[in-house]
Amino acid sequence: GRCYRCHTVVEPHVSRQWFVATTKMAPAARAAVPGLTRLFPETWLKTYYHWLDTIRDWCISRQIWWGHRIPAWTCRNCGELVVAETAPSVCPQCGCAELDQDEDVLDTWFSSALWPFSTLGWPETTPELKRWYPTSVLVTGFDILFFWVARMMMMGQHFLGEPPFRDIYLHALVRDAQGQKMSKSKGNGIDPLAMIEKYGCDALRFTLTAFAAMGRDIRLSEERIEGYRHFVNKLWNAARFALMNLPGDAPAPVDLSGPVSQHEAWILHRLESAKLDMDQALEDYRFNDAAQCGYRFLWNEFCDWYLELAKPDMASEDAAVRGRARYVLWLVLRETLLLLHPIMPFVTAEIWRALPVPAGQEATDIALEPYPPARPECVRPDESRAMEFVQGVIVAVRTIKAELGISPTRRVRLLLHPADDAQCALLERNRVCLETLARLEELTIDAAVPAPTAAASAVTGGCQVIVPLAGTVDLADELTRLDKELAKLEKDMTDVNRKLHNESFVSRAPAEVVARERQRAATLTDARDKLAARRALFAEALREGS
Template identity: 50%
Template structure:
């Protein structure tokens, strides 16, 4: 434990780098991130969205984990046994790609090594380089229980994955079959629907003539024209479909047509799925290469013709186009159709094109034998759990999206044709063909006894293992103490874009295997964008790297900025300027603490009360500002608690910022200075006691947001050397301290002081000049307040003399007048201001500004400048115009004020 330092005094400047390293190391060494083993305490638990083992900390991670850490620290301080489970995801496709690229540099492929040696290489890479992001999360201050860190392919989670697979298979919810899937020709694996990213692309719509066969005369008659965005797939057509009620094609339904270039006869069918308004109203049906066509093929018992190999090249079913890449085949097919007079026309067409979420290659729907989960029965239960309020989605607006997804969900393809991942625990008997799925590796076929068993080559989708994360990380399938105590978890904080990838699947698996929801709340945060609201990307050069800015501004400043802008349902517009602004806030906290502690160190503290007990402070009979700041502290505490409980992180952050900077520093500490410097020991001690109490409470309120600076300052406070702020109690609201009368009174004083300050600035009176004022209070109560509080008006408004007027007194001439709701104030300008000279000065400034404004306007009216100058130069010129206009407005206001004074004097 660090020794007490309150009597040494704070260093003048806050150096965040050594502070952050020191305290994080000490927190971990002391085991402060572990949940307290006290069964009487309520439990609070979260699981971290496991970052990819290949990942590095980006700004989205920084936001997500900052918000989680705020909740974890808040709940820990509030008396909960708090568990935040950390870990990483094996990221099957991404990790395999990383290691394969490394092998390529050695001139090798994974096939050169073979499966076992390749897997060994991946584990070797994971041990050396994988999981860098964990150290970066620690750099962010994440208070995870690192002793419980998990990995989706560690021994315990692998056992859970196998148990789930086998159980679902035994229940008939997992099956293997031919089905249409999304295939990535680059990664050579199937992808789930939600692993495909769709982008709007400018493409073409080719209108192709399919000759109609006249069955009676056995001659070719008219054509049916089909519109398609992928003419190469026509090689796999097994029908043409029209809508049953489309009169244009009624006579053709049931007839045969000739598939161009392939010379294969295919039927015309009627199906309700066809949109008569799209294209010509007739669509080609390619069951092996289109999801909707696959379903149509099942309904009409059509054959499926697969025309692509795993590289998306035409296979033997493509006749003369065999061996061509899909895009080469497209070009050749279009040429051949034109040559045969079968291409009617080509239209420009905007359509959505699916890309692999990992490598961005255009995916190819492809009929393939894969493993699937029947998710509809699981999805129904998961949807009802949210409808019933067992799990709450925040913001609530995301429920409709969740509902739509769960209602229209299709079977989940869980097999991947890669090597890194959980290998599917299935074997095929080479003797009798029996399919065997077991928890333990079988040695013989249970049907025929043969020992010739072939292991399934595919691995499971990465999201299969992460779907079990809330319970597998707590020890399932064993009945562990962690599982009993911390499941269901309290809240999941994640990005909205993995609501389907991950959240929905955890809901389904948690309810099915645990009989309860995996979390009570799901908070979906928005994206972090640049200051102009644009998505960050390296190509645009607008990426903010959290590791870089933490080095530059300190972790606390970055965390507070992210929290302050994390409004529900709104993207965060982030800029370095905002982070720098909150670095000033961190320095403000430091300097305010230094001011209080300097007084503590330098004065004789005989009889000083240093307490967290509000009752002891009441016994000191606090004065008006002290009553006010204690009341405002209670309001702030209530606001912060309410906001955090509702996941309104931005509301909580703004409340803390406003209270500490504006109320505590700008007003209370300024009002406290006369008392801190008082010759009365009792008065001085009372002021220090209240200041320390508010500082102590403020640091505890701020700690979840800015853990490092608050922990450092905590150890300078008297009596804190044997404790840590992160285990100190989070402040509670004491309603007996709420004092509306004190708040109203201080509000009046602030209006008076603010009015005097504004008039001083508007009139150009020197900031150091002492003023004489006359006051006309509208009530006796206001008069008493001003008399009793004159010390604060004099101190904060630089007023030397205060005189009171009665309603019958003549209003002073040649004075600046301030009219408030319940008081009028007259500032004597005698000897302070030469009105004529000030007006001349303002006129000269106005003339120069108008000339500058005219020059800038002419530039912007010049088309050559606007069209040819760089964008940032034009933008800067526009900004100058705005600034000139604002300054002119201020000068005009100032002139009007002075002119009014001239009238009063005359």
């Protein structure tokens, strides 16, 4: 029929009963059958079923130039409306041959409803239709879940007897940093081309992926894109370091199931975990989790730890140690590029082309490479935990330095009291690692050596980490500096407390201003207490030294 207002052709009412009869089962039951269509996230299923339960007539015509012209003809003589698959020659009512076809075209939902199979040669049974239908996944916005997605499901079930998709992934909307929808009138839009020009395509892609949490909109800002550009630079600089330390051809393969160093066993184990976690995240359409997993592995483990741990091996005079270190470096970087390539295609492809190729093999395109294979022999959780303990000791030393205001590059003396003989042996085995990364001038690993009175300490994994203060810093100068800082803090605290004890200020000032002043008072008090504790420690060390 036609709309009584605008005379647009509308489809007949499509009832839920028709849909159920066509699909041979109720939608809720169909969704629960393993092997059929899954919706991600599942929270949209309720909306999907609501639309089907309350389905209404829908306009099927549009006034545009291109599209499927509506197969409806009107007789000039009697006004009879004729709808047919083939163009009629005469009016079936009066026999008049003067028929006018409707000038409108079918609405876009009609063509999109047929899209999954009409593009494969349907209604002919083509080889493409047999091979590719049903398709694997539909990626679309949640706002057309019914208008297009449900209609494609209906048509696929009706004409081919099975749904057109195995999975349907509904992505989020991209909003501004405050969560508002971007619009020209508000002026809060972010031009992706401008961001690509300024920060690079990989940085923009990674930002969108990292924030694409299922069921949540993406709050995009230029600052976040700039932040992930640093991640792209981190990968680039790590690759430069690797290429400077690798030979022209790929290093000779090493039996990774054999003996390797502690940090090599750790990074290989972490690589296997990253491969497993990213693969599962992609399988479940948790793209943000896949991005964050790749981020943590590259930045926190490969760059911050492994590259530093591998430097002594690269300079080793032992050819076997040096060769094994180069092979592990080449392998881990190579597979890290494969993991990150779907999210950061351009920088990974550029680095891939520069990587050494195994002798006798030709360079390949990273986009054609398979997912990195699993290596069960590299899964060594005990070795990984042992390395994490050593890292804990290093972090403890760095934290003590930061808390005492000692420069990170300043070399200090360190005394370790291991919890048992096994821990002692582990620390001795990683002595070079500890001395290098913790910046030590002297390392003593012996629970029998008494700790000095003036020392900063921490405990990690049952091991006591002790940094003697005598000789570490100029205690007299440090005490003078701390006294000045404490005096300034006391003055600031006096000013804040004067405001807070003023009844007029508390009662008349805006609540957020009062809350801000109270928060400032708490922050100053905490800083004062920490400085006072540090001063007492330094004063004790000065007395002990004299």
